[in-house]
Amino acid sequence: MEVSLLSLVMGSITSATIGAAARLGVADALEDGPATGAELAKTVGADPDALESLMRAVTALGVFARDEEGRYTNSPLSEQLRTDHPESIRHLTSLLCGLYAQAASGGLTQAVKTGTSVMPHAFGVSLYEYLEKDAETARIFDLAMQDWARPIGAVLAEHVPFENVRTVVDVGGGNGALLKAILSAHPHLKGVCVDRPDTCRRAEAGLRASGNEDLIERLSYQPSDILREVPEGGDLYIIKNVLHDWSSESGVRILSNIRKAMCAGADTGSTSKLLVIDPLKEHDSGAAFRNVIKMVVGEPNTLERSEADIRREAAEAGLQVLSITPCPADLSVAECVVAESA
Template structure:
């Protein structure tokens, strides 16, 4: 039987071929990750080279490199030019080290921390628990602290992804209604900087761990908004700075189970004055079939790494209600959505109260 390497088969293909093609998706991902790890796109940045020349530039064994470049072409990263030279396709160029790159995200998905953990998906589904600590000796966040090289790749990967989230979010959500915003778990401030740049009348607070916000000044300065940002450090598990009209939290809650997410939301709710709003930026499950094809896989990744989850609107509604926040709307922003809530009158939920589980 004939098998394609493109990941796209006609509906008439035999079922066995379709299953095999699905299973080969992991192999294709491995080629992409290795292409990024080896720096193939950077090696070809100055122009086409023969396989032998590129192997020498990258320090690769010649015959094996030739076979790997063939695999790279099969998944659409390379093409053959004149005189048997290799050239980058548009997909291949996206793995070069530049501002529009996806290189570090590809490197992260190929890392032992990520890919080897996926081998234990069955265990995670059976138990509802992440196998990460059993495999690597500690939970994912502790692992990052102990392995700075992996942490650097992971942090760069998350930065690459966040840059693709920012523009759709600031276009989809009406920030102009607010005079001040606190970005909870805001990292180095890329999303906050974009919001403030678009809305020059707003002020902001950037809140995250001390070692994270200590590296925020270049991001804020490049956006010319540093003078409108107050940087505060701490853990959102302990508390959140109060005073803003809007509290924004982007791609944080999916890292945590319901209990920890509820605690984060409760701390935000306690920092909100009555009528203040919250904007939760996440890939929300269950909104449409096309997005769910990606979000359902993201959900499994969250389960594997940290027992987190991609939630539905109703799941967000319930979590918010338990801490005194009313869900008032959902704005689609590409694959992401902005789930908006408003602080309602009364005390936030406490353990043992009707609002808590």
């Protein structure tokens, strides 16, 4: 199929249009059935004429649909923009089409010239500094990471042997979506979610508000700067979609801190393992664009890692990679143990 340059350039407008529909919650508003543009506008709190223009655009893209009476409905694509859909990417769409797109449009050219991260050029601060100042964007970011974690969480819960595991520590685990999937499937487990203080604070409040007494009892949040230290006490450590946002030097530092935490249990007879879950060149169909996303929000000098890179960084951190397995969502799982020479 022939693609024109203009159609590619217009992609930013297309992305912004879908992102606005996601942010407004249009798919949720249509969950109970068709609605006119005016009815939708009232439900989502928008200007009727402006929303009509937006809906005509997203319908033309096939993201939503329109019935014979001119009412808007969800389509197979827009169903994934529903908050309660099992494969929802509503908040991930809001993040990618919102903050990330704004940052790229405002600072990508300068970042490419200088080889630095986009965020400081676009907003004057790093991603995490920005999130600390913008509570609503921080909330969307947490939920977007949940959307990203959901598919791999189900895979791990089903395929990883947890019989001899008591405590799982998720390093950089966001709001704990991955651990929630694992703990829900394995009632004997406890989980510790490690992340920045503000992320842990929001996540803990959200968990308590959920009223899920079982998870409240078994899931805890521990603020930590993973470049400095990682909590001890885990039988299984997981780090998912974290390393690709950091340079090789920082990645080795993070892995070294995890290895130190794993070694802390050696005196009690515990033999901890680590699962490094990240996109790797050999198994990542979206590597080209993922590298641009890393330029937008990651540390300078972050590039897509290969299997050889992961093995090298693990070895420098005192870890041995036992196996690397491709998984859904273009991710790979590297199973690691503490190296005998460490």
